[in-house]
Amino acid sequence: MELLKPGDTVGIVSPSHVADRAEYHSYARGLEKLGLQVRLGENIDKDTWGYVAGARERADDFNAMVRDGAVKMVFFGGGQGAVDLLPLLDYQAIRRSPKLYLSYSDGTSILDAIYAKTGIVTYYGQTPALYGGVSPYDLGQFTAHFLRGGPAAHTPGGPWRTIAGGRCQGCLLGGYLVNFALSLGSPHFPFPRDKKYILFLEESERFHSVPDAGIFLSYIEQHPLMEQVTGLLFGHYADPVPPALLDLLRRLGERRSIPVAYCGDFGHGPRHAILPIGREACLDAGGQTLRFL
Numbered sequence: 001m002e003l004l005k006p007g008d009t010v011g012i013v014s015p016s017h018v019a020d021r022a023e024y025h026s027y028a029r030g031l032e033k034l035g036l037q038v039r040l041g042e043n044i045d046k047d048t049w050g051y052v053a054g055a056r057e058r059a060d061d062f063n064a065m066v067r068d069g070a071v072k073m074v075f076f077g078g079g080q081g082a083v084d085l086l087p088l089l090d091y092q093a094i095r096r097s098p099k100l101y102l103s104y105s106d107g108t109s110i111l112d113a114i115y116a117k118t119g120i121v122t123y124y125g126q127t128p129a130l131y132g133g134v135s136p137y138d139l140g141q142f143t144a145h146f147l148r149g150g151p152a153a154h155t156p157g158g159p160w161r162t163i164a165g166g167r168c169q170g171c172l173l174g175g176y177l178v179n180f181a182l183s184l185g186s187p188h189f190p191f192p193r194d195k196k197y198i199l200f201l202e203e204s205e206r207f208h209s210v211p212d213a214g215i216f217l218s219y220i221e222q223h224p225l226m227e228q229v230t231g232l233l234f235g236h237y238a239d240p241v242p243p244a245l246l247d248l249l250r251r252l253g254e255r256r257s258i259p260v261a262y263c264g265d266f267g268h269g270p271r272h273a274i275l276p277i278g279r280e281a282c283l284d285a286g287g288q289t290l291r292f293l
Contacts, residue, residue, distance in 0.1 A: 004100070004146045006035035008072040011065030012128050014044040015058045016106040017079030021045045023132065030131030034147070039071060052081045059088035062110075066093045073146070077127030078105025078176070085110060086188035091117045100146060102126055105268065108175030111277055113188045115173075121278040124175045124200075125266050141274045154290040156263065157271040163246060163260040164253030165286035168231035169293070170196035172281050176267075177203040181216040184223045197228050198283050200275050202235030202267030210244045213237070217252060231259040231283045233290065236269030259285035 004010075010031055012024060021044065028038035041061030046053035053061075062085060065074045076082075086109060094114055101122040103111055111122040123145065130138050137157050144151045173191065174180055180201060183189040191197075199220075203213045220226060232253070237245055241262065253260035261283070265273040280293040 002072070003149065004036060004072055007037065009037045009039055009068075009070045010073045010075050011039045011041070011068065011071040012044070013041040013058070013061040013065060013074065013076045014053070014079075015062060015076055015082040015085050015110060016052065017077065017081075018047045018052055019044040024128065027128040027131045030134055031128075034143070039065070039068075041065065052079070055081075055084040055088060059085045063088075063090045063093065066090055066097065066099065069097070071099065073100035073102060075128050076103045076107055076110075077129055078103070078107055080106055082106045083109040083179075083182075086113050086186070089113070094118050094120065102274070104272070105176050106179060108179035109183055111175060112173070112180065112183055112191075113186075115278040116189050116191045119278070121276050123274050123276055125274040126272045130272060135270075138272045141272065145274045145276070150292070152292060154265070154273060154275070154292070156288070157265045157273065158263070160288040161241070161246065161262040162285050162288060163249045163262055164258065166231070166259035167282065167284045167286070168198060168259050169280070169282045170198040170228075170230040172200060172275055172277055172279050173197045174200040174275075174277070175202075177201045177213060177216045178208065181219040184220065184225060191225060193228070195228060196230045197225070198231045198233065198281055199229050200233045200235065200266070203237055204268035205238040205242075206268065210242055210248065213245065214248050217248065221252060221256070226256065229256070229258060231285065232261075233283055234260070234262045235267035236264040236271070237267070239264070239269070259283060261285040261288060263288075
């Protein structure tokens with residue numbers, strides 16, 4: 001995948017919420033400070049359905065960015081409704097013209113579908129809204145992955161917690177917990193069955209309780225995908241981390257005999273690390289490192 005260069009265009013769309021166009025222009029200015037150009041989707045501020053633009057309108061914006069040869073990255077945030085687009089995306093065009101795809105939260109549905117249906121690595125962890133006043137850590141993540149050749153390893157922003165020690169290798173797969181759990185079994189997420197996976201998942205106390213997280217994790221654990229999972233890295237949930245969540249993750253690790261670690265580097269917390277979906281990696285839960293292979 002080609003990196004971004006000065007003058008390249010980032011296309012911003014909004015599959016999951018009604019965007020405030022004035023605010024999005026301020027986010028665009030943050031990206032322009034990096035030497036990039038920004039193009040906004042035509043329908044990002046429409047509320048055709050009352051809470052979001054119509055599925056076809058949102059898909060038209062997305063597919064227009066896919067088909068535009070000048071656009072090198074498609075960048076979009078979270079909310080609700082990205083799953084509406086899955087039957088409408090032009091996967092053939094996505095495959096023919098590989099680009100960088102970056103999102104988080106509800107964008108999980110699209111990122112995982114693109115990887116599963118095309119084999120193109122996608123990137124989880126950031127939203128355009130961060131660039132209205134981006135933090136040094138988040139900016140460092142963006143530049144490392146997209147402007148400087150790609151990092152050899154994840155850069156931690158704080159200490160991790162080892163929940164079940166051990167090392168494992170596999171293809172990174174995951175995102176926002178509820179979206180990932182609901183995607184299993186979808187015809188738009190035909191994940192490759194011939195690979196081993198390291199799951200990275202995150203959830204937030206703002207949206208779901210620990211019992212909710214337990215339900216979503218159980219759905220994942222009871223799916224055939226789990227037979228291919230070699231390890232789990234769980235992202236930010238709350239500060240401080242509830243002991244009940246750590247116990248939940250510990251029990252899962254014990255049942256599956258896999259390494260498990262918790263970190264606050266990615267998710268809906270203060271730090272927004274970028275993790276490549278579809279990239280081979282090595283997780284050392286005891287050593288608290290994640291290396292990209």
